[in-house]
Amino acid sequence: MDDQTQISLAELCRTTQLPAQDIFEYIEYGVIEPLGKDQTRWHFESLSLKRVQSATRLKRDLGINTAGVALALDLLEEVETLRRRIRRLEQQHWGDDK
Numbered sequence: 548m549d550d551q552t553q554i555s556l557a558e559l560c561r562t563t564q565l566p567a568q569d570i571f572e573y574i575e576y577g578v579i580e581p582l583g584k585d586q587t588r589w590h591f592e593s594l595s596l597k598r599v600q601s602a603t604r605l606k607r608d609l610g611i612n613t614a615g616v617a618l619a620l621d622l623l624e625e626v627e628t629l630r631r632r633i634r635r636l637e638q639q640h641w642g643d644d645k
Contacts, residue, residue, distance in 0.1 A: 553582065553590040563599050570599070576617045578602050 560567055573579050579598050581589035601623075602616045611619060 552593045576613045
């Protein structure tokens with residue numbers, strides 16, 4: 548699934564094998580955000596699928612509650628953003644030495 552793909556609530560539930568109530572809880576805590584205002588027409592970006600899968604693993608494997616999961620995912624994304632930034636800076640620095 549590419550970054551531009553959008554999936555429905557039903558597809559998200561089916562793919563993750565989670566009931567809609569779990570997805571609603573993830574939405575409530577900011578783990579994912581639906582696209583659209585009408586709940587019956589909600590769609591989700593492909594990143595939402597990855598976040599739900601990661602959130603489910605954190606809850607299951609580490610026993611983290613949903614609020615903690617939302618924070619952990621945000622922090623993990625921030626770490627990844629900083630790592631990418633560092634790699635770019637290192638490439639620029641090493642590219643200047645040539």
